[in-house]
Amino acid sequence: MNRSLPSETSTDFPRGLDQGLWFVPLGGAGEIGMNLNLFACDGKWLMVDLGVTFGDETIPGLDVVMPDPGFIVERREKLAGLIVTHAHEDHVGAVAYLWPQLRCPVYTTPFCAAFLQHKLKEVGLEDEVPVIVVPLGGRAEVGPFKVDFIQLTHSIPEPNALAIRTKYGTIFHTGDWKFDPNPLVGEATDFAALNALGEEGVLALIGDSTNVFTEGEAGSEADVRDSLTSLFAKYTGRIAVGSFASNVARLESICRAARANGRDVALVGQSLWRIVETARRTGYLAADLTFYEASEAAFLPRDKVLYICTGSQGEGRAALMRIASGQHQDVALEEGDVVVFSSRSIPGNEKAIAKVQNSLAKLGVEVVTAKHFPIHVSGHPARDDLRRMYQTIRPRIAIPVHGEAMHLREHTKLAKECQVPLAIMIENGQAVRFDGTKAKIAGAVWSGRMAWDDGEVVPFASGMLRDRKRMFYEGAAVASVALDEDGNVSGEPQLAVLGISDPLEGERDEGWDWVLTNAVNRLPKKARRDDVVVEEAVRGAVRKAFAPRRKPVVKVHIVRPYD
Numbered sequence: 001m002n003r004s005l006p007s008e009t010s011t012d013f014p015r016g017l018d019q020g021l022w023f024v025p026l027g028g029a030g031e032i033g034m035n036l037n038l039f040a041c042d043g044k045w046l047m048v049d050l051g052v053t054f055g056d057e058t059i060p061g062l063d064v065v066m067p068d069p070g071f072i073v074e075r076r077e078k079l080a081g082l083i084v085t086h087a088h089e090d091h092v093g094a095v096a097y098l099w100p101q102l103r104c105p106v107y108t109t110p111f112c113a114a115f116l117q118h119k120l121k122e123v124g125l126e127d128e129v130p131v132i133v134v135p136l137g138g139r140a141e142v143g144p145f146k147v148d149f150i151q152l153t154h155s156i157p158e159p160n161a162l163a164i165r166t167k168y169g170t171i172f173h174t175g176d177w178k179f180d181p182n183p184l185v186g187e188a189t190d191f192a193a194l195n196a197l198g199e200e201g202v203l204a205l206i207g208d209s210t211n212v213f214t215e216g217e218a219g220s221e222a223d224v225r226d227s228l229t230s231l232f233a234k235y236t237g238r239i240a241v242g243s244f245a246s247n248v249a250r251l252e253s254i255c256r257a258a259r260a261n262g263r264d265v266a267l268v269g270q271s272l273w274r275i276v277e278t279a280r281r282t283g284y285l286a287a288d289l290t291f292y293e294a295s296e297a298a299f300l301p302r303d304k305v306l307y308i309c310t311g312s313q314g315e316g317r318a319a320l321m322r323i324a325s326g327q328h329q330d331v332a333l334e335e336g337d338v339v340v341f342s343s344r345s346i347p348g349n350e351k352a353i354a355k356v357q358n359s360l361a362k363l364g365v366e367v368v369t370a371k372h373f374p375i376h377v378s379g380h381p382a383r384d385d386l387r388r389m390y391q392t393i394r395p396r397i398a399i400p401v402h403g404e405a406m407h408l409r410e411h412t413k414l415a416k417e418c419q420v421p422l423a424i425m426i427e428n429g430q431a432v433r434f435d436g437t438k439a440k441i442a443g444a445v446w447s448g449r450m451a452w453d454d455g456e457v458v459p460f461a462s463g464m465l466r467d468r469k470r471m472f473y474e475g476a477a478v479a480s481v482a483l484d485e486d487g488n489v490s491g492e493p494q495l496a497v498l499g500i501s502d503p504l505e506g507e508r509d510e511g512w513d514w515v516l517t518n519a520v521n522r523l524p525k526k527a528r529r530d531d532v533v534v535e536e537a538v539r540g541a542v543r544k545a546f547a548p549r550r551k552p553v554v555k556v557h558i559v560r561p562y563d
């Protein structure tokens with residue numbers, strides 16, 4: 001696995017994890033994406049959510065990034081189960097990749113279960129992973145945790161908050177949520193359950209910080225539907241709408257608004273078809289809604305078609321990027337057409353989104369975003385929603401998650417304003433120990449990132465990804481040295497330089513030939529028989545020639561005659 005876990009003997013490692021109640025996030029605390037929350041009760045563990053995040057621009061070529069679960073993998077016999085709160089990629093997206101390391105039962109509600117089955121099928125795990133379907137508002141007993149699922153509203157069907165009951169008290173984990181009085185698809189918030197929980201008493205609330213800087217309320221999906229209808233009426237060319245595939249209510253809103261304007265809808269992007277199939281199977285999509293494939297819609301008149309596209313976050317391989325760069329085989333947009341972004345930018349994606357929008361502008365396509373027209377409401381709580389939640393639940397302790405550091409800090413401030421006695425700011429890997437009605441950070445465990453790369457999960461800390469990152473910034477050099485039976489250099493050693501300039505270019509007397517030969521000849525005769533020693537000597541000489549300007553990745557080939 002090529003991962004160096006910090007030893008349990010390190011001074012920072014939390015003591016006494018086998019006793020009492022603990023919370024340890026390995027992902028999602030200090031970032032928006034790749035959620036992984038762990039709870040321990042007397043040494044038994046419960047995982048809540050296991051998601052992915054967008055590719056990391058510091059290492060090129062990685063599309064799927066996820067938390068490194070090494071800490072819990074090491075004690076997986078104590079992991080009682082994984083609960084997935086809802087079907088968003090940042091909560092469920094890593095299950096298919098990481099489950100083989102965890103091998104625990106997975107609990108979730110019907111929509112997310114159906115969605116997860118799709119993903120498990122793609123990697124051939126559909127018959128291996130025990131997925132336990134919990135009814136809406138139901139309960140799961142996972143080891144020492146008795147967990148009640150409570151319906152909230154969000155931007156996907158079946159967002160569940162969890163009341164995690166233990167003998168040390170109840171933790172309310174909000175998952176992603178907002179209060180939407182008219183969600184259009186799915187149930188409205190179960191206020192009766194929230195009120196009952198508040199009455200009963202809650203030790204800690206762990207919750208969504210995404211929109212803590214937004215004043216007021218999150219707003220309702222019903223408003224978006226009206227707005228889309230009047231926006232579409234303004235255009236006579238093709239309309240394409242970028243939206244999150246998983247937002248089933250939004251899909252329906254777009255379809256209704258399209259139909260009200262006499263347009264047929266085509267879906268562009270695989271994940272849209274997957275969600276439509278899942279939503280149909282679980283009863284979340286009205287039966288009268290029909291969709292065309294993009295190839296079929298090419299024959300519709302310009303003023304009669306509307307495309308719903310993936311890629312509203314500027315994802316490189318998604319439909320919108322391919323359309324914007326003129327590389328989509330079925331959809332071509334031109335002057336007079338419009339692309340509507342019925343979504344918001346997730347922090348960190350701004351550059352990628354601007355790239356798509358600029359490419360569309362170059363094609364002469366008009367771009368409309370939520371800044372111009374009220375065509376998006378967020379699925380996350382604004383400040384008034386958060387206040388109302390704290391007034392209802394009245395926890396002793398607040399631990400904000402699902403936010404970058406500045407969101408978490410602001411959320412701790414807001415919680416204190418809401419009379420929560422203790423609010424804790426936490427980072428991935430930090431371990432919170434609960435003690436009576438108090439809690440504190442009592443050490444840290446290993447946390448990191450991994451990537452799905454060519455069909456396998458690779459830790460960022462691995463030599464392979466470290467090399468890739470270094471090659472990106474520092475280039476690479478490959479040396480080849482042939483030695484004879486006696487360990488003398490035979491022929492001319494070669495060096496290839498990739499991605500950077502060659503410091504010995506044009507050097508006649510002391511070129512690479514001389515440097516590499518010298519590096520070997522300086523070794524004692526006996527040492528030259530040892531490949532490792534020769535490689536190290538040659539690598540050292542190559543590095544020295546590049547220093548101090550560059551530190552390329554250096555690869556050395558030693559060639560010896562057959563015995």
Ligand SMILES: [Zn+2]
Nearest residue numbers: 088090091176
């Ligand atoms: Zn989320």
Ligand SMILES: [Zn+2]
Nearest residue numbers: 086088154176
């Ligand atoms: Zn979500």
